[in-house]
Amino acid sequence: MRKLSAAVDRFAYNHPRFGIPNLMKFIVIGNVLVYLLSLFAGYGAVSFLNFQWAAITHGELWRLITFIFMPGYYSTGDVLWLALFLYFYYMIGTVLEREWGTAKFTLYYFSGVVLTLVVGIVTALVSGHNVLIEGTSYVNLSMFFAFAMLYPETQFLVFFIIPVKVKWLAWIDAAFFALSVVTSLFRLDILNALLPVVALLNFFVFFWTNITDEIAYRRGRTHHQSSHQTIQFKSAVRQQRKKEAERGYRHKCAVCGRTDADHPELEFRYCSRCAGYHCFCQDHIFNHEHFTE
8 A cells, every 4th residue: 555655655756747637627517507407497407417327338428537527415405504504515626636736636636536436337237227326525525634634633613613623534534435435335335334434445555654653653652751760750750849848949050059930141051071970060060070979
């Protein structure tokens, strides 16, 4: 997986002109036009655009591309919800394209589309049923995972009122994916159980290096925090602070005995050439006999 992720980065770096600039703008415009046409002329006027395996096998190959312009489940609500969803994913796609470049973002989106097509075709061949796919809802949702991975602390106003960080919304997105898979399995709907999985697969391919590096960092941090040396150091710090509270000062010159509590204007240093930890004021840090034991 790491090699595949590196290959994607290498391809995007070596082919900066690859891709479609402002890709999400064209996808959003296509979704809006299809929705308006279906609204005024009925679903039958746009049904020739969706992925329908039986029609594809009869030569309607444009469906392999045009299904991405079908609004999908966004259209089940009113026009306001559709506008919010499309604006949201347009904004996310634009940010990702600016962060990654056109080549890598185009790869991300269309690799998700290709994986969706592969699942649809394989499911149709294995089951013998006329598989139907409308839109790329799960590909769009996987874009949100990518955005949350890059900008986890960004805040959105839920219902235009409640500020919530993107990383928490991403967990809600993950719960939606899991619920969709489980409910589809209960209905024995293999197609809709696999579509969220392949969308996540696309995300993992592009972020595998980031995810594994983050896991390694957290493991190392946990090991460091629980190691014997770290525990001893923390214990020593607590004891030192307790002694400071009892004595009423933090630093005391080993030569003249002045403390930072009595003379806050003085600076205190520790000598690196003395054996052990010995503190000296600014007048004696360079003018003292070094401790040897």
